[in-house]
Amino acid sequence: xxxxNYSGIIERYRTFLNFPQEAQIVxxxxxxxxxxxxxxxxxxxxxxxxLYGKFEGSNPTGSFKDRGMTVAVSVAAHEGRxxxxxxxxxxTSASAAAYAARAGMRCYVLVPEGKIAxxxxxxxxxxxxxxxxxxxxxxxxxxxxxxxxxxxxxxxxNSINPLRLEGQKTAAFEVVDQLGEAPDYHALPVGxxxxxxxxxxxxxxxxxxxxxxxLPKMLGFQAxxxxxxxxxxxxxxxxxxxxxxxxxxxxxxxxxxxARDESGGWIGAVTDxxxxxxxxxxxxxxxxxxxPACAAPVxxxxxxxTQGYLQFPCVAVVTLTGHGLKDPDVALRRAVTSPLKISATxxxxxxxxx
Ligand SMILES: *Cc1c(COP(=O)(O)O)cnc(C)c1O
Numbered sequence: 001x002x003x004x005n006y007s008g009i010i011e012r013y014r015t016f017l018n019f020p021q022e023a024q025i026v027x028x029x030x031x032x033x034x035x036x037x038x039x040x041x042x043x044x045x046x047x048x049x050x051l052y053g054k055f056e057g058s059n060p061t062g063s064f065k066d067r068g069m070t071v072a073v074s075v076a077a078h079e080g081r082x083x084x085x086x087x088x089x090x091x092t093s094a095s096a097a098a099y100a101a102r103a104g105m106r107c108y109v110l111v112p113e114g115k116i117a118x119x120x121x122x123x124x125x126x127x128x129x130x131x132x133x134x135x136x137x138x139x140x141x142x143x144x145x146x147x148x149x150x151x152x153x154x155x156x157x158n159s160i161n162p163l164r165l166e167g168q169k170t171a172a173f174e175v176v177d178q179l180g181e182a183p184d185y186h187a188l189p190v191g192x193x194x195x196x197x198x199x200x201x202x203x204x205x206x207x208x209x210x211x212x213x214x215l216p217k218m219l220g221f222q223a224x225x226x227x228x229x230x231x232x233x234x235x236x237x238x239x240x241x242x243x244x245x246x247x248x249x250x251x252x253x254x255x256x257x258x259a260r261d262e263s264g265g266w267i268g269a270v271t272d273x274x275x276x277x278x279x280x281x282x283x284x285x286x287x288x289x290x291x292p293a294c295a296a297p298v299x300x301x302x303x304x305x306t307q308g309y310l311q312f313p314c315v316a317v318v319t320l321t322g323h324g325l326k327d328p329d330v331a332l333r334r335a336v337t338s339p340l341k342i343s344a345t346x347x348x349x350x351x352x353x354x
Contacts, residue, residue, distance in 0.1 A: 006032050009067055009170040010074065016173065016205060017166050019071060023078035026103045030066035031170055033058045035178040035317070040285040041298070045305050048313035052183070053288060054175055057323030061123060063244075064195060064321050065095035067171060068157075068164030073099040075163050076155035082106060084155045085148065087134075087141035089191065089244050090120030091322055096157050097127035108154070110134050110141040115243055117291065117327035137238065138192075139249045159194025160251045168195055172202025173211070175317055182212040185310065187219040187297035188319040190229065190256055190267065191245035195321070196220045197255025200263065216317070218265035220256055221300035223293075227269035229256055241272045241330060244293035244322060266309065274299035280334055282320075289324030289331070 006012070008027035010019055035052045042051035056064035073096070076084055083106040086092050093109035093116075100107035107129040111121070114133070124131050134141045142158060149156035159165060176182055182203055190196050196218060206212050222230055223240030228248055235248035250256060260267050270278075279295035282288045297318045304310050324331060342348040 008070055009167060010070055013170045013173055016170075017071065018163075019166070020075065020078055023074055025070070026074045026077055026099055027070050028060035028066060028098065028102065030059050030070055031174065033171075033174065035175060036286075036288060038282075038286050038288070038318075041281060044281070044285070045302055046310070046312055049305065049310070050313070050315045051301070052179070052315075052317045053282075053286075053320045054171060054317055055288065055320045056171065057290060057320060061091070061095045061098045062119070062323035062326055063091035063095065064168060064171060064319065065091045066099070068159065068167040068194075068198075069095040069099045071167035072155070072157045072161050072163040073103050073105070076157070077103045077105065079155070081153060081155040083108065084157045085109070085145050086157045087111075087138055087145045088116075089138050089246055090116045090326065091244060092158065093129060093131065094120045094123035094127075097124040097129035100129065101127040106130070108132065110145055112137050112141060112246075115246065117243055118329060119326035138247050139234075142251065158251070159192055165194055165198040165201065168198035169202030169205065171319065172199045173206055176203070176206050176212045179315070179317075182207070182214050182216045183317040184216060184314040185219055185265075185301075185316040186216040186319070187221065187301055187316060189242070189245050189293045189296040189321055190220040190222050191247040191250065191293070193220070193229070193250035193252035193256035195319070196259050197252045199319070200255070200259035215263060218259040218263040219297065219300060219304070220260065220265070220267040221296040222267070222269050223275060223296060224269045224271045229253065229267050230269045240275075242275055242291075242293040242296055243327070244291060245296065266304065268300055268303065270296050270299040270303060274303065276334060278302065279330075283324065288320065290320045291322040291324055291326045292330055294318075294320040294322060
């Protein structure tokens with residue numbers, strides 16, 4: 001299929017998806033995201049590391065959530081639902097709001113009070129979603145959404161809806177299509193753990209169809225202040241600068257553990273400081289602007305390389321789950337310089353740039 005007639009992940013990967021043949025597709029032409037070589041960053045980590053970033057920030061609403069949302073919202077519309085609902089740390093609400101708008105459906109989102117990045121909140125609002133700030137964290141919000149959607153004819157579009165994972169697994173297909181083979185390692189941030197579950201499903205299905213001849217080791221990374229999978233029990237008050245993974249009781253807990261164990265991989269924790277350092281390195285060494293959560297697996301790869309866990313030479317892919325513009329506050333706080341105020345003269349400019 002050529003780029004010019006690309007029309008989204010459902011059309012491209014329909015034979016691999018559990019998608020009703022007769023349903024209309026609600027798409028924003030999501031997917032088909034770049035696999036960006038990260039050579040300067042790789043060189044910093046290890047001379048025999050080949051590193052790529054699957055840049056999901058280039059999806060239409062700026063995160064990988066669009067892959068799952070096209071499937072979930074299309075099926076909800078097909079089933080005659082008139083509204084969708086989700087709990088969200090931000091990106092799910094942005095994506096649900098956009099796809100619901102396109103489908104002519106209402107969208108209700110529950111977000112944790114004061115903990116949602118500015119870009120994401122603005123997206124949900126501009127697309128006309130009803131945004132409810134809950135005085136509680138993500139896990140509380142999700143349990144309320146589950147109860148309501150079980151009782152009312154509202155489609156739940158969180159990743160506990162298996163249609164979301166159906167869509168999200170296409171990112172693994174794309175990695176194989178782009179590399180010509182599965183990588184040795186695939187690293188990603190883990191919040192509610194839907195995405196790591198979806199990727200592992202995608203790799204296994206492609207492998208079963210002979211599209212790749214090996215499977216990657218799956219590496220998942222949580223923030224140290226929100227690392228239930230690492231400590232082995234839910235975290236009641238999760239805390240991290242990476243708000244997209246500020247989740248204390250992942251809904252796809254078992255899926256993440258299965259991905260780790262079946263692939264012979266690893267799930268670890270990285271500190272906020274390591275996350276922010278990796279965030280700055282991606283931006284300054286590679287020109288790749290991501291939101292903080294995406295830097296967790298980069299920090300994780302660095303940690304595993306130092307600890308001697310990674311076997312070199314190797315090819316590793318990191319999923320860069322969301323765009324940096326989602327969370328401009330963090331970028332401004334991290335910036336090494338702030339704009340310099342000068343007078344409007346040639347000399348003042350020259351003095352400032354010498
Ligand atoms: C949703 C999200 C995550 C976490 O994905 P899970 O499937 O919940 O583990 C990570 N990064 C970003 C940018 C996200 O939007």
